[in-house]
């Protein structure tokens with residue numbers, strides 16, 4: 001059996017070229033006689049891999065020199081704790097609740113200080129992004145926190161909140177490297193890489209240097225103190241070597257594709273095919289307010305749970321995998337990350353048309 005079109009929300013599809021190259025290098029990485037999985041993280045060969053990965057992501061995102069790039073473990077969820085541990089000086093932060101991941105981060109922050117929910121879209125099942133132009137942000141808040149692309153609900157902040165001068169922290173797990181970004185607008189940008197960049201278990205945190213502090217509370221574990229990792233160039237302990245290696249290949253793939261501008265065009269073209277169909281369909285409908293639609297995660301429903309289940313089963317049989325919606329939302333969700341080719345989305349819409357004709 002060949003490869004399927006994989007619409008998984010994460011871990012998710014990776015560029016086939018990258019997987020093939022990794023396969024070719026599996027037994028003998030460029031004359032070292034060993035796999036990247038088998039080599040010391042202190043070796044010359046590995047040093048090149050991690051340094052090149054950092055240089056490439058800096059280049060792609062145009063990351064200013066006063067930001068550190070850290071390759072950390074524990075996934076995005078580990079940063080839910082690391083952010084308040086490292087950033088709460090006044091013990092207070094403002095959270096914008098636009099879905100489950102934002103809510104989890106907010107709940108985690110409450111363990112270490114006062115997390116204030118300054119806006120939420122929970123009233124309409126997180127189907128929109130609240131107006132964040134004039135929020136009641138506490139004077140002494142250490143930062144304002146958002147989940148920029150809501151993987152489960154399919155919404156995206158197309159305009160960053162007015163933080164009233166506070167540092168912005170963004171979880172970009174599901175929109176990482178999907179479009180150009182002005183890093184200087186953020187204090188911290190971080191993302192688990194398994195949605196759009198690489199294998200699970202690695203989180204990349206891009207942190208403005210002045211936010212990397214030595215005077216964190218004594219209880220903060222050594223490993224969760226950003227300064228520990230910043231001082232050691234992400235090699236305080238053994239990092240997720242193989243995941244960093246694959247991410248490095250994905251960075252090179254994105255560069256070859258034309259960089260983040262080109263990625264954005266590619267992603268817009270794919271999303272348009274799907275959203276245009278949803279807008280005209282008599283059977284399927286999108287669940288998100290149009291202005292807040294994500295380019296990466298597209299949830300949709302038929303309005304009939306049995307028909308949704310039938311769709312998921314039949315689409316799978318047709319080689320379109322992982323279209324079942326998140327267990328808390330139901331319906332369907334197509335995640336169409338960078339590595340999803342346009343043909344995958346065309347095939348999906350073709351299948352949806354056929355299903356609609358058969359089930360109308």
Ligand SMILES: *Cc1c(COP(=O)(O)O)cnc(C)c1O
Nearest residue numbers: 075076077101151171173174192
């Ligand atoms: C998947 C996801 C997470 C959780 O990532 P882990 O690496 O599993 O901790 C957090 N935030 C967002 C936006 C996600 O999509």
